[in-house]
Amino acid sequence: MSYLPVDSARPEPVRVGLIGAGWMGAFHARSLAERIPGATLAAIADPAIEPATKLAAELGVEKVTADAADLFADPAIDAVVIAGPIRFHAPLSIAAARADKHVFCEKPGSTTLEELAEIEAAVAETGVHWQIGFNRRYAADFLAARRDLAAGVVGTPQLLRSLTRDPGNGSIPHAARVPQWTMFLETLIHDFDALNWMNPSAEPVSVHVFADALVEPSFKEAGFIDTAVATIRYSNGAIAVAEANFSALYGYDVRGETFGSAGMVQAGRATETAACRYTADGVGAETPRLNIELFADAYRDELADFAAHVAARRDGTAAPDHGVPVTPGLADARRALALARACIESVQSGAAAGVAGSAPEGTHDGAGSVAR
Template identity: 55%
Template sequence: MTTQPPLAIGLVGAGRMGSFHAETLARRLPGVRLAAVADPAPGAARRLADRLDCPTVYTEIGDLLTDPDVDAVVISTPARTHTDLVVAVARAGKAVYCEKPMATTLADADRAIATAAEAGVPLQIGFNRRYDAGFRAAHDKVAAGSIGTPQLLRSLTRDPKLADPAPIPPWTIFLETLIHDFDTLRFLNPGSEPVEVFAMADALVRPDFKDRGLLDTAVVTIRFDNGALATAEANFQAVYGYDVRGEVFGSAGMLTMGDIRRTHLMSYGVDGIAAETVTYDQDLFHDAYVAELADFAETLRTARTPSATGEDARAALQIALAAIRSVAKGVPVRIEEIHAEAN
């Protein structure tokens, strides 16, 4: 029996999330190896690669793209760089995994999707909640009709701490935080698409940064074409931990998902009932982060369509852009308005 050689996957971006993905490629996935690490920051690629026994590092990303030993590339760099890197990787003929958001404009989203299609390479986006066991099970139950027709949906993201707001670009709460929730709501309402968005946002955690464009709290309502009404909300500082939950209420039942508790241990004492909570995304979604790269590897082996595509990234971005316009104008915004302007 012939044994296939391990998939050789390169990583671009040796930061916080890139380091986790590198560990997954190097140590958590059978039949996969971390082939190279690239990062323009002096020493960043070398430090990560040495820790994981990866032999090849680059400070020029283009050198990784021309490396014949690299089959595919994982992009984990700042959001503003994603589209150009997706295009460059695809043009190099290598499969692409890109962290969210794939793009911040529809023109860039279309450019990324078109380039990957022209090159004939898979393009997968890091919407990790699709790979969480609870969210995946909820999607499957909704798709199977287990709760009837979806009527009300909810998705929320509450980060544990807002440290320094100064470097946060305007509209980040929609483009980089709620982008997960927008994709989740589409995922939990399969076969339906959003038609109208209304959003409100403010700087409630750090109002002293509002005049610099910070929005740290937001609520978005979305109407879908099957009549379902959805709510997405985000806040940059939940003092009790990292809180991500979802809910689907249907004509024949309800599903809830998400648990902030670190374990199922509950402590009962004179001060009441307590539980330890998760405060870090890589703890809450550890298995989902691994599963999405496992899915990427399986996509490369079988040539099937990824579970989170460039088209999914574009659809979530349309909701984000409609939400941004809604906040700016104070009115509901039709998705068709956003779509029409890109065509």
């Protein structure tokens, strides 16, 4: 007896080079190497060569380098995942696009709108696929809520809320090393995208921020912010609130909500599962303590979506269809970053700030009415 031949229809995996082998990069590396059938981890680049080499050995990756330019010059690499410090996101995205490599870039796409415009120009010139890591769009509950919005479940959005509370123990020992404006550029940037996404067909117009160092007040004079609330006005009249804190004792807490003329949808919860224990000590539940716990599947699904888009371009096949707009690109990166920059302006001035690129405040879409 002999085995029968089998014709495999499985396409070649997308060969990805990882740039940045730190906390998030290492998680992406393991996902690409072990959990995403449509992709394979082909190379790792990081100036910290020792941990990069260790990670490559662990995952069976044969190519490791201290210089990302080696990935751009490698014809065997189809795409790159950029997971290094945010100050390098723009130059790496531009270099990758000019080398004809598709790009998945962790948030934010850049630190300024001017840098983002340079990325847009490079991507337009070469036509590569560029995607940003707004992972909440891929979380099952957020995606279900967005589909409800598309189906008209809430009617016209009127009030929105998004929050991020990072786990902590009541202090932030590394506060002195946190770059200024991290609150808006790296934390609330997720909430800004979630609010934009959950209020489709509207643009953020203005924002007013209250921010402080309530966890580590001794660092306030140095410009450190660990607590913030931003109130955002949208072009359809909706009002949104984004809030964040860097030290939630009970765990990692991410939630979103859209209330409208016909109802409400919510996403996220503070507990790890719906399971609760009821004992003489009261009611308790497990809570997630890490981003890679709460959003493990979402992180993998966004990379799987990225690989599918790259493969579709390579093979001339249809791009993934999620039923609603999901895959975040440069326009989404710009809208979220414009909000982040407006928040910084609001903190500096103590007043509301306009959002770059938006319609004049008070302009409503849909019915065409004007608030004032």
